[in-house]
Amino acid sequence: MVFPIAHIHYEDEIDESGKVVVPDEVLDAIKTLIRWTGDDPSREGLLDTPRRVGRAWREYCAGYAEDPSLHLSRTFEEVGGYHELVLLKDIPFQSHCEHHMAPIIGKASIAYMPTDRVVGISKLARVLHGFARRLQVQERLTAEVANCIWDNLKPEGVAVVIEAQHGCMTGRGVKVHGVNMVTSKLLGCFLDDTRSRKEVMSLMGY
């Protein structure tokens, strides 16, 4: 399978059970990491772990194999004269931070003010997941989702607010629990017009 994507090109081999074949160099790297943590990669319980971890990371980072803007290519013009904002609220997502490769778990609210066409609402969540399934910082994730909608739907406004907890702050390092990082990216009318901004923020619950 060849994935044409923005950043890299890679090819996965698929085994007879339909699973991705994890290359030897990846298996070796994960074995080395297990050894470095203090365990023995040759003990029975860990024998298949490098393969599972390799496949898991293929899934966590599946966003590199897609161009999220393609989800926005199909639009509908029949909206019965609806020209108000559309909001998809509290979409759960998982990502991984690019500094520690630790999980980022949170929710995103994505709104846009359509001009003459709307997109299937599930596509906003697909765009979010396409960018989230990469190594990220929350600020860039927020901006990438907003810019993608802005560039492809050419709406009057876009607002993206992301609230997430970072595993690298809870499970290690400073070890503070229950802290949410909140980021927002506002474009067009949500940036320029106070009334629109207040409306979207209030509908999002902020």
Ligand SMILES: Nc1nc2c(ncn2[C@@H]2O[C@H](COP(=O)(O)OP(=O)(O)OP(=O)(O)O)[C@@H](O)[C@H]2O)c(=O)[nH]1
């Ligand atoms: N701005 C921002 N910072 C992040 C994000 N994810 C993780 N970080 C932070 O990235 C920083 C990396 O700091 P470094 O000093 O290079 O790494 P470190 O020694 O592991 O830092 P500590 O986490 O403080 O132990 C940490 O402060 C993390 O909390 C993110 O999405 N956005």
Ligand SMILES: [Zn+2]
């Ligand atoms: Zn981190």
